[in-house]
Amino acid sequence: MTFQINVAPSGHTFTCDIDDTVLAAGLHAGIGLPYGCKNGACGSCKGKVLSGSFEQKPHQARALSDAEKADGFALFCCVVPTSNLDIAVREVGGSSDYPVRKMPSRVASLTKVTQDVAILTLQLPANEALAYRAGQYIEFLLRDGKRRSYSIANAPSLDQPLELHIRHMPGGLFTEQVFSTMKERDILRFEGPHGSFFLREESHKPIILLASGTGFAPVKALVEHLQHLESPRPVTLYWGGRRPSDLYMHALCEEWAATLPHFRYVPVISDAQPDDHWSGRTGYVHAAVMQDQADLSGYQVYACGAPIMVDSARADYVGKCGLPEDEFYADAFTSEADLHQF
Template sequence: MSFKIRTLPAEHRFDVEPGETLLAAALRQGVGLPYGCRDGKCGSCATRLLEGRVDYPSGQTEALEGQPEDTCLTCQAVPVSDLVLGVREVAAVARIEVRTLPCRVSRKERLNHDVMRLFLKLPENQRLRFLAGQYLDFILRDGRRRAFSIANAPHEDAELELHIRHVPGGEFTAYVFDSMPEKSILRIQGPLGTFFLREDSDRPVIMMGGGTGFAPLKGMIEHAIHRGFDRPIALYWGVRARRDLYLADLPETWSKRLPSFRFVPVLSEPDPDWHGRTGFVHTAVLEDHPDPSGYDVYMSGPPIMVEAGRIALEAAGLARDRMFSDAFEYAAHPKAKDDGAA
């Protein structure tokens, strides 16, 4: 027997089949629930459960820690009754078709000691429609998936650009770095996620990236330039050392095309000759913006960075619905969003 789900305030209704997660059912029926990792870790899908009961057969409820008692994770929650959800739906995502397509590796480019840029070409006459900041899944031969953020802007869709970080023990990233030949044929599914640039806002923007969390922010900034944004954008990029700042000349190029753009690299383990900002990236953000309540903030990177940013920004007065995040694991783990990329 299926269960009936109602969302507030949008008053959308959809059905969930036995054993199906709320998110899977919503996506299948074109309802735009927010989501990110689909693994119960990032918290992007956290939603208020106003009526009814759910179960978590997968046991993946990491992101429930510290959340109010009436919170459910739609990517893992399976209803055991009819439900009413309090959720801010993402209509833009619901309008874009998620597709499964073959692709060819057209180019590989080593960006630094542990980041590879991969360019994917879709079949002739095929394009993947996506929002700036979304991600895609590689579907491996054994059915496992590896997710990577799309690093290019939607208008530059002749190829898809990914930034892949090599992690010791990461099977897929080892393949990308060591043995994947150009012209390899792979299978992808996308676009996925509700992390994208909100164009219907008039607020200034703060972007906070960690490591290859730079990738989706790059796509957002290049999309903003293409669209002629006049809102201020400040990009804070946290890495360990100077050598981790790959594509380091890009921000200067952006600043010439977007006068209101500001770039702040933040190093946690700086070399002695580094004279820029140091420490935690969210600390640098709040040093420059002690009252972030009037901003839209986009955070992309390891879960610990995203969660630290979320806690600190909320304590400083930023409403949760003005924070947008994409948290991913840097881990050689079969259920991580990826094993070393954005």
């Protein structure tokens, strides 16, 4: 059995099988529904069900609160329809421009830049290329049907091996392999590109890039894409970590600040120790933005990293600093632990 899904305000329609999710069916139909993790943890696919019945599959409470449910909101990555549905969601232009492909790849290099962060590069087969937007991610296809998602850290214009930044999660199905047994020339399969976190090129607004930890990966790709476009838009990157070593590409960011005419870099450390000899900004990275710019009404913000940072930034920037809600773009990283909390 299939049901019709009507999307407001665009007027787009698509069909969804009874055992499929609204998000999966919409993406398959080429509809630009917003999404991030696709597993009920990040909240990026949130929208309103205007009419119809459905089953809301398990998800994390932080992604969809009981109050939001009562107000008619749902996570479309977890919604299975039981009738025709009318839904309201802000569609993302350009998110389905490039086909999702399953591809083999070979480990070109694996470099541990800190004790718990590795930079992995992947070489695609000869005469093959992955078309993607800077900021999107791929999913590694693991045994037993499991998947793990990582943002691509370089812009497609560079024509380089795909670069991924991977933080070690002790006991993690994929990251344990990366940090213990993986070696150059190993073969990995992935699917992509995925995600609606990418630059809105039609805007001329100044940009704030907000990253924590390895959330820097897609932000790096955005900066490289802005370089490629020779964009005149002012860009400020705020990158936060607990200790200075967490800013594992600090030198590259300083180089950008020294050479790019419209670029500013603000590193922020939340738990500096005396032996770090840190003399820069301290505290929470999202709060540093508010200290520097109390009025965000004329900005776009692209935030990536820990869900608590992304959620705090969204709430404070929209609620306190006047940022239009539709100018906050986010990719909240979910860990392997997140996948087993519901």
